[in-house]
Amino acid sequence: MGRKSAIGSAILVGLLAACYFLYSYIVGFEKESLARKLPSDSYASLSVRHLRKLGLAFATDDQLQSSVQVIQAIGKILEKSIPSFDLPGEDPEIDEALLLELGKHFKTQLTLAALPGESYSPIGYALLSDFYGLESDFKSTLEEITRQASTSSGIELRWISDQWHEIPIQRLNSSLSQIDPDLPDLDLCWAVFQDTLYFCSQKETLEKLLLHAKEAGNESLEDAMAKHDIHFHLQGSPDLTLFINAHPSLRRLADSAQSDLIQAGGMAAGFSPHTFIEALQLNELDSFAIAMTFTGERHSYSGFTYNPPIPILESLHPLESQRLPPPQKTPIYAYEAAGLDAGKALLHLKEAFLKAAPVATFPYIGLRSKIKFDTGIDLESSIGNAFEPEAVFLQTIDFGTGRNLYGDVQEQVVLDYAYRFSLKHGQTLTKLIDSQLPKLQQFIALDFYREDGILYLNGDSDYTLTSDRFALYYENEYIIFGRGTLKSFHYLLNSSMPSKIETLAPKQNPDVVVGHGGLSAQNLPASLFQLSAVLYQQVNNTPNIPTAFMDFDWASLTALEQRRASSTYHLDGHLFRVSQQLD
Numbered sequence: 001m002g003r004k005s006a007i008g009s010a011i012l013v014g015l016l017a018a019c020y021f022l023y024s025y026i027v028g029f030e031k032e033s034l035a036r037k038l039p040s041d042s043y044a045s046l047s048v049r050h051l052r053k054l055g056l057a058f059a060t061d062d063q064l065q066s067s068v069q070v071i072q073a074i075g076k077i078l079e080k081s082i083p084s085f086d087l088p089g090e091d092p093e094i095d096e097a098l099l100l101e102l103g104k105h106f107k108t109q110l111t112l113a114a115l116p117g118e119s120y121s122p123i124g125y126a127l128l129s130d131f132y133g134l135e136s137d138f139k140s141t142l143e144e145i146t147r148q149a150s151t152s153s154g155i156e157l158r159w160i161s162d163q164w165h166e167i168p169i170q171r172l173n174s175s176l177s178q179i180d181p182d183l184p185d186l187d188l189c190w191a192v193f194q195d196t197l198y199f200c201s202q203k204e205t206l207e208k209l210l211l212h213a214k215e216a217g218n219e220s221l222e223d224a225m226a227k228h229d230i231h232f233h234l235q236g237s238p239d240l241t242l243f244i245n246a247h248p249s250l251r252r253l254a255d256s257a258q259s260d261l262i263q264a265g266g267m268a269a270g271f272s273p274h275t276f277i278e279a280l281q282l283n284e285l286d287s288f289a290i291a292m293t294f295t296g297e298r299h300s301y302s303g304f305t306y307n308p309p310i311p312i313l314e315s316l317h318p319l320e321s322q323r324l325p326p327p328q329k330t331p332i333y334a335y336e337a338a339g340l341d342a343g344k345a346l347l348h349l350k351e352a353f354l355k356a357a358p359v360a361t362f363p364y365i366g367l368r369s370k371i372k373f374d375t376g377i378d379l380e381s382s383i384g385n386a387f388e389p390e391a392v393f394l395q396t397i398d399f400g401t402g403r404n405l406y407g408d409v410q411e412q413v414v415l416d417y418a419y420r421f422s423l424k425h426g427q428t429l430t431k432l433i434d435s436q437l438p439k440l441q442q443f444i445a446l447d448f449y450r451e452d453g454i455l456y457l458n459g460d461s462d463y464t465l466t467s468d469r470f471a472l473y474y475e476n477e478y479i480i481f482g483r484g485t486l487k488s489f490h491y492l493l494n495s496s497m498p499s500k501i502e503t504l505a506p507k508q509n510p511d512v513v514v515g516h517g518g519l520s521a522q523n524l525p526a527s528l529f530q531l532s533a534v535l536y537q538q539v540n541n542t543p544n545i546p547t548a549f550m551d552f553d554w555a556s557l558t559a560l561e562q563r564r565a566s567s568t569y570h571l572d573g574h575l576f577r578v579s580q581q582l583d
Contacts, residue, residue, distance in 0.1 A: 034111040034128045035222035035243070037196060039212045042221050043114040043123065043252070044244045050108045054239055057294050062559035064294060069556070073532060093152040094145055101141050105133045105197070115205055116248065123252075124205030131197040138192070139170065146172075164207050165214070167193055171203060221245070227305045230291045233578050234299040238291035246285035246304065250277055271357045279352035281310045286573075303576020315345040316514045316570050317389035326520060327491045331527045333396040336517035338568065342421045343387040347380060375435050377428060386429040388422035394492055399534060400467030400485040403460065404541050412467045413535045416484030420492045426476035433474055454493075515568030515577070524561050525554040 038045060048054055058064045110129045117124035131138075143159055150157040159170045169191040189206050190199040193213055200206040212218055225243055254273040261268045277283055284307040292300040306313075319339035327333055354361050368379045395417035402412045423429060437455070441448050448457050459468030471482045471489045482489025533545050566579035 033222050034109050034130070034196070035225050036220045037128060037209065037213055038111070038113050038221040039115065039208065040219040040221060040223065040245075041116060041248060042245060043116070043248050044242070045111050045113040045221060047111040047241045047243070048109065049237055049239050049241075051110055052107050054294065057239075061295070062556075063562075066557050066559045069552075070528070070560070073552070094148050098141055098145050098148070102138070102145065105129075105131055105138050107132050115208065117202060118204050121202055124208075125201040126205055126209060127197075127199040128209075129197045129199075131192050131195050135168075135192045138197075142170075142190075162189075164191075164210060167191055167210055169203075169206060224287045224305075225289065227286065227574070228289045228291075228301070228303060228576070230289065230301055233301050233576065234291060234293055236293060236296075236299075238301070239294045240292050242290040244288040246287050246306075247283070250282060250285065267357075267359065270359045273356070276352050276356035279355040280312055280348065284308070284310055298581040300579045301576060303574065305574050308573050312345055312348040313570070313575065315341045315348070315389075316575075317341060318512070319390065319514055319516065325495060327394075327396070327488075327495075330396050330487070330491075331523040332521050333394065333488075334517070334519040335395075336393045336515060336566075336568075338391050338393070338515040339389045340391040340514075341387050341389040342391055343384045347384050350380075371432070371436070375431065377432050377435075379432070382425075382428045382432050386423050386425050388424045390422040392420040392492065394418050394420075394488045396488055397531065398485045398487050399530070401465050402467035403465070404538070406541065409462075409465065410538060411534050412538050413531060414467045414484045416482075416486070416488050418480060418482035418486075418488035418492045420478055420480045422478050423476065426474070426478070429479070430474050430476060512569045512571055513567055514570045514575075515566075517566040517568070517577075517579075519562075519564040519566075519579075521563075522561050524557045528557055529554045 034047060035045065058068065106129050108130045110127070113126045113128065115124045115126060116122070139159075146157050146159060149155075156173070158173045160173050162169050162171050169189055172188040187202045188200070189203050190197065191206060191210065192198075193210055196213070198206055198209050200209065212220070221243065224245065225241075230238055230241065254277055257273040261271055261273070286305040286307060288304040290300070290302045292298070317339040319337060350364075354364060371377060371379050395415065398414045398416040400412055400414045401409055402414075404410050437448065447461075448455055450456070453473065455472040457470040458465070459470070466485050469484065469486050471480075471486050473480045473489075473493055480489060480492050482492070529549070533549060536545060536549070537543060563582045564579050565582055566577055568577045569575070
């Protein structure tokens with residue numbers, strides 16, 4: 001009996017070992033986060049947690065498969081309007097078996113990252129991946145792929161062996177821009193170190209990553225990502241994560257905006273994006289992250305961390321559970337209710353703008369004094385004290401009529417949206433608006449007109465066109481603004497807004513909840529068929545619709561129908577939104 005037990009135990013251990021080997025060989029076990037291998041000053045990263053598990057999910061899940069079909073259809077619709085990018089010579093012909101062989105080295109994590117680059121290329125790009133198999137096999141396969149691409153395209157390319165601190169690295173023999181000036185300035189290189197593949201756009205980026213990997217204990221991007229506590233908020237590990245380091249990214253964004261403003265000249269050149277960011281104290285933003293899961297309730301997270309205080313965030317207040325009644329005959333819509341004091345937020349933006357554009361200070365003082373003299377109303381007090389901390393945003397996709405590039409009238413897809421702000425001292429604000437609208441209309445020659453108490457402005461002189469209309473309605477209790485076909489505007493104007501409906505979103509401490517939202521996508525086969533047909537005609541300036549539209553299995557898009565709920569939370573140093581699928 002003891003011998004049989006020993007044999008049975010040995011068989012069981014052997015089966016477990018075989019299963020372990022097969023899982024490791026086919027699927028692959030997850031390793032430590034690749035964010036740990038990125039320096040703390042990296043600009044951004046986009047990470048996939050497990051390539052093969054994600055591939056399996058896309059191959060077996062109806063909703064994910066339908067999502068891929070929609071993305072492919074959008075690509076087909078837009079392909080004629082997107083500039084093509086062709087390499088010189090013939091298109092490279094590569095044996096698909098080599099690509100499959102290359103794919104064996106990738107199983108679990110994969111991360112795309114942007115890092116500070118050298119002066120000739122201010123941003124360096126890198127692909128990091130958990131590496132499986134032999135480096136020599138990967139090297140020979142990549143060399144053969146490069147040889148085939150070089151032969152078929154007529155571009156002489158080959159990998160040259162080099163090393164950095166005794167770590168073997170491979171570099172492409174020439175920068176792509178030297179082959180053709182229209183190609184990107186990429187000095188491609190790669191190395192495998194500590195079971196991680198580093199594939200970079202320039203040698204300096206590769207060296208920086210290898211140095212970070214060699215020197216244990218350095219601050220990494222993982223330290224900043226931990227502040228988001230994504231695993232807790234998603235109730236598990238995300239399948240896809242986008243992370244942006246706010247400090248360097250905002251600096252580069254401000255530099256780029258400043259350059260554009262200087263080129264524009266005139267009054268625009270007097271505006272300083274750097275000063276605007278500093279005045280709003282947005283330089284205290286730490287990082288921004290988006291994460292999502294593709295299975296189960298398909299949770300998503302989006303939020304940013306910061307070093308408090310940031311004054312404009314003081315405009316956010318706790319909000320009781322609030323959900324918008326579903327708009328009738330609107331298959332696709334999204335809404336958000338937020339505890340936002342719009343008046344305080346506007347005053348913060350005004351202060352920052354005047355600091356960033358000092359030339360506007362005296363005209364603003366003159367305007368404020370003129371309003372006070374004419375009406376007795378203090379501009380800033382009337383705005384700062386007018387709003388309740390409650391705002392509702394609604395947007396949907398609609399169809400309207402507008403002009404194409406040739407001036408012809410056609411049906412168009414329209415993103416229609418509206419905002420509703422509750423007022424507590426509306427009498428003063430409405431008096432202010434009434435006193436200034438005629439002057440504004442005379443000053444900038446806008447053709448406003450009123451119907452049933454609603455102020456309208458058309459984006460085209462032909463009032464029968466419906467795709468780009470503006471509307472404003474205000475009374476003592478609320479103010480509503482809308483743009484598009486005004487479907488959302490009229491819904492917010494005519495609907496009664498319940499203030500206490502239990503949220504369907506995940507629940508946390510109500511004292512930190514500053515917003516609730518939802519999304520509904522229903523009747524998608526019919527809706528997306530009409531949407532795609534009109535969008536194709538709009539983008540490609542043609543009345544014709546390809547026969548592929550009729551051959552497509554529109555009924556399969558039923559799998560994409562869903563409802564989602566979300567809640568927005570504001571903790572000290574952390575503002576974030578969590579969403580989940582309801583059905």
